[in-house]
Amino acid sequence: MNAIIVSALLGVIMMFSSWCVKGERTQKTIALIGLFVLIVANLAQMNGWYVVNYDTKSMLTFSRFGLYANTLFFGLTFIYIWINGEEISKIGNHAADFYALFFFMLCGVSVLTSFDNLLMLFIGIEILSIPLYILTGSDKKSLFSNEAAIKYFLMGSFSTGILLLGITLIYGATGSFHLTIPQAGVKYEQFMTSAGLILIFAAMNFKVSAAPFHFWTPDVYDGAPTVFTSFMATIAKAAGFIAFITIFQTQYKALGYSWGLILPFVIISTLLVGNVTAVFQRSVKRMLAYSSIAQAGFMLFALYGTSTLANEGILLYMVVYSLASIGVFAVLIKMKENSIEAFHGLGKSHPLLAFLTTVFLCSLAGIPITGGFFAKYYMINSILLAGAGLWLVIVAMVFATISVYYYFKVIQAMYFVEGHPAIMELDKTYTYKLSVIAILLLILGVFPSLLFNYLYF
Amino acid sequence: MPIQYYIYLCLALFSIGVTGVLTRRNAIVVFMCIELMLNAVNLLLVAFSKMFHGLALASDATTTVGIEGQVFVFFIMVVAAAEVSVGLAIIVMMYRNTHSVDINFLNRLKN
Numbered sequence: 001m002n003a004i005i006v007s008a009l010l011g012v013i014m015m016f017s018s019w020c021v022k023g024e025r026t027q028k029t030i031a032l033i034g035l036f037v038l039i040v041a042n043l044a045q046m047n048g049w050y051v052v053n054y055d056t057k058s059m060l061t062f063s064r065f066g067l068y069a070n071t072l073f074f075g076l077t078f079i080y081i082w083i084n085g086e087e088i089s090k091i092g093n094h095a096a097d098f099y100a101l102f103f104f105m106l107c108g109v110s111v112l113t114s115f116d117n118l119l120m121l122f123i124g125i126e127i128l129s130i131p132l133y134i135l136t137g138s139d140k141k142s143l144f145s146n147e148a149a150i151k152y153f154l155m156g157s158f159s160t161g162i163l164l165l166g167i168t169l170i171y172g173a174t175g176s177f178h179l180t181i182p183q184a185g186v187k188y189e190q191f192m193t194s195a196g197l198i199l200i201f202a203a204m205n206f207k208v209s210a211a212p213f214h215f216w217t218p219d220v221y222d223g224a225p226t227v228f229t230s231f232m233a234t235i236a237k238a239a240g241f242i243a244f245i246t247i248f249q250t251q252y253k254a255l256g257y258s259w260g261l262i263l264p265f266v267i268i269s270t271l272l273v274g275n276v277t278a279v280f281q282r283s284v285k286r287m288l289a290y291s292s293i294a295q296a297g298f299m300l301f302a303l304y305g306t307s308t309l310a311n312e313g314i315l316l317y318m319v320v321y322s323l324a325s326i327g328v329f330a331v332l333i334k335m336k337e338n339s340i341e342a343f344h345g346l347g348k349s350h351p352l353l354a355f356l357t358t359v360f361l362c363s364l365a366g367i368p369i370t371g372g373f374f375a376k377y378y379m380i381n382s383i384l385l386a387g388a389g390l391w392l393v394i395v396a397m398v399f400a401t402i403s404v405y406y407y408f409k410v411i412q413a414m415y416f417v418e419g420h421p422a423i424m425e426l427d428k429t430y431t432y433k434l435s436v437i438a439i440l441l442l443i444l445g446v447f448p449s450l451l452f453n454y455l456y457f
Numbered sequence: 458m459p460i461q462y463y464i465y466l467c468l469a470l471f472s473i474g475v476t477g478v479l480t481r482r483n484a485i486v487v488f489m490c491i492e493l494m495l496n497a498v499n500l501l502l503v504a505f506s507k508m509f510h511g512l513a514l515a516s517d518a519t520t521t522v523g524i525e526g527q528v529f530v531f532f533i534m535v536v537a538a539a540e541v542s543v544g545l546a547i548i549v550m551m552y553r554n555t556h557s558v559d560i561n562f563l564n565r566l567k568n
Contacts, residue, residue: 119529126536130543137547146551150560153544154487158478160540161494164533165471168498171526172464172505 001062002041002051003070003110010034011103018096028085031099035078038106042070058178059117065311066113068455069242072315073109076235076322077102083330083433087227092138101131105236112243118167118177121243125163125207129156132236135228136220148223155216159206166199179250193254200247201262208240210300211270214293218277221289226338229285230329233292234322241299245314249306263304264392270297271399278406285338287406288328291364294403295321298379298396305382312452313378319451320363320371320444327360327437334430336422343410344419352431354414359438363445365407366400371444376400378448463504470497484548484558488541495537502526502533 017030041051046067081088081102089095108127115121133156137149171177173192202213209217221229252259274294281287299321302314331353335342347354363370380393444451470493477490506526513522552558 119525119532123532123536126540130539133543133547137550140550141554143554146547146554149547150484150551153547154478154484154491154560157488157491157540157544158475158494161471161474161491161498164495164498165501167529168501168505171502171529172460172508175509175522177525177529 001054001056001060002045003038003067003074004060004107004114005051006038006041007103007107007110010038011100011107014096014100014103018094018100021096024086024089024095027096027099028081028089030096031081031085031102032078034099034103035074035081038103039071039074039078042067042074042110046071059120060111060114061116062114064455065315066242066246068452069113069315069318070110072319072451073113073235073239074106076319076326077106077231079323079437080231080235080326083326083430083437084227084230084333087333091225091227092140098135098138101134102231105131109235109239112239113246115243115246116179118170118179121247122160122163122167124243125240126160128236128239129160129207132156132232135231136224138228139225142225144223145225148220151216151223152220155206155220159203159213162199162206163203166196166201166203169193169196169199172196179247194256194258197251197255198262204240204244204247205266208237208244208296208299209293210266210296211273211293212266214270214273214296217293218286218289221292222283222286226285226329226333229289230326230333233288233329234325237292237296238299238318238322241296241302241314241318245302245311248303252303252306263300264388267297267300267304267392268395270294270300271396275399275402275406279402281406282340283338284332284335284340284343284410287340287410288325288332291403291406292325294399295364297399298376301379301383301396304388304392305379305384305386307382307385309378309385310382312455313375313382315455316371316378316444316448316451317375320375320441323437323441323444324360324363324370324372327434327441328357328364330430330434331357331360334424334426336424340410340413341419342422343413344417344421345414346421346423347415349421350423350426350431352435353426356431356434356438357414358411359441361407361411363441365404367404369442369445371441371448373445374448460504460508463501467497467501467504470494470500482559482561484551484560487560488544488548492537492541495533499530499533502530 014031017027021027088098105128108124111120111124111127115124133149133153136152137145139145169192173196206213221233224232271294274290274297278287278290278294281290299314299317302310359370363372366372366376380396383392474490474494474497478487481487481490506523510523513520548558
């Protein structure tokens with residue numbers, strides 16, 4: 001509750017500071033202070049202190065898991081703005097407007113982590129999506145940005161329509177929008193419930209870009225300004241996953257037998273499409289777009305394993321993946337072009353930056369002592385505990401191996417190919433900021449449980 | 458009228474919307490088809506709401522069962538309006554740069 005109220009207020013404050021406060025540095029500082037306030041307000045609620053203690057008539061429930069996920073999202077956004085603030089103010093005329101949109105999106109994120117009613121699910125998804133359409137098209141003069149925005153907008157609202165039909169069919173079958181676990185004794189319209197759930201499943205797959213509904217992802221991620229791609233591929237996507245898990249960890253029973261057919265199909269096709277297509281990309285940005293589809297396949301494992309281990313795993317995976325992606329995209333922003341040739345010889349000219357990029361890419365690939373290893377370990381472990389067949393694990397491992405190939409292609413371009421990197425002027429502090437992310441990744445790679453100890457006390 | 462008629466009507470409207478989105482090439486028309494999908498859902502929600510209300514009226518004359526379906530319709534209308542304002546802005550931005558609203562024109566990102 002605190003997070004929802006405070007983030008909406010902060011969004012309005014940022015909107016006004018767009019014309020009251022001059023200077024992009026000041027606006028960035030206000031945004032960072034605002035995020036700090038938001039984190040404090042959210043932690044206060046975890047310790048039982050409310051700004052407004054309002055009875056939400058069970059529209060929202062605040063679980064420890066959701067509140068903690070909120071804290072992580074706010075922390076990630078803090079790191080994101082801290083690193084990319086200067087880059088954001090280069091796009092458009094009013095940086096503070098973009099910060100306002102970030103706060104509104106965080107409001108949507110906090111609804112998505114705490115909803116208990118399909119109405120709030122719909123509202124949360126829309127609050128998250130509509131600012132994303134704006135951010136995608138924020139580079140108004142660029143035709144790529146325009147194309148990405150219109151594609152994202154049309155596809156996004158199309159999937160919203162499908163989500164709404166699903167919600168309506170569930171309402172028609174059960175007479176309520178609440179997420180109740182289907183009971184054995186009560187007679188529901190079985191067909192309408194299943195049809196509704198499958199439509200919601202499709203729409204949520206759309207939002208997190210899982211395979212049969214992934215086709216918008218490469219174009220949109222490629223066309224949007226790289227700073228905003230970084231936010232879209234990490235925090236916005238992870239929030240979608242939290243919502244996805246909240247619905248289906250209780251509701252999958254209503255699908256019965258067919259759930260065990262649909263989910264492995266989606267997981268395997270996501271892994272297949274993401275990894276195999278990423279191998280053939282020349283542009284690093286497009287490669288990262290496909291790799292984010294592949295990572296979504298791994299995050300879907302949390303849906304399969306419905307245990308506390310899966311919940312811990314999704315938190316770890318989302319933090320590690322977001323940190324590493326924010327890092328790689330932050331390096332990519334400083335490149336003059338997106339092709340892999342731009343990285344040639346980076347190891348000689350910028351040794352520290354090249355080393356940090358290597359850490360990020362190793363983490364995405366899941367190499368031990370970086371966080372990505374334990375993230376993948378928790379995911380695989382949770383599906384094994386949930387009783388999935390060994391074949392699913394083997395398929396996942398094969399695709400994880402394929403992903404090493406295209407991540408290491410960039411490392412190879414940096415260290416083993418002679419050439420001049422097409423990189424912009426870089427000040428020292430930027431590299432130091434990135435090394436903070438790398439250190440966090442290494443810490444999580446050694447002590448992953450540091451992240452969720454706080455979940456329990 | 459039986460509820461089935463409403464379900465068939467709404468699913469037909471929804472399918473017309475989906476077909477339009479998938480086949481038309483004018484951004485405005487695609488957008489109209491998405492609105493058609495949302496309004497088909499609105500109609501279905503109101504029909505279900507009346508159905509549950511009517512069932513509950515038989516036992517209790519002052520019941521408010523089924524009201525939440527109609528409240529949902531208002532939320533959909535508000536969110537759709539917000540989406541329209543953003544979407545039309547994006548379409549206008551595209552028109553300024555390309556002097557066309559044809560989405561076939563948008564294929565630069567493919568290769």
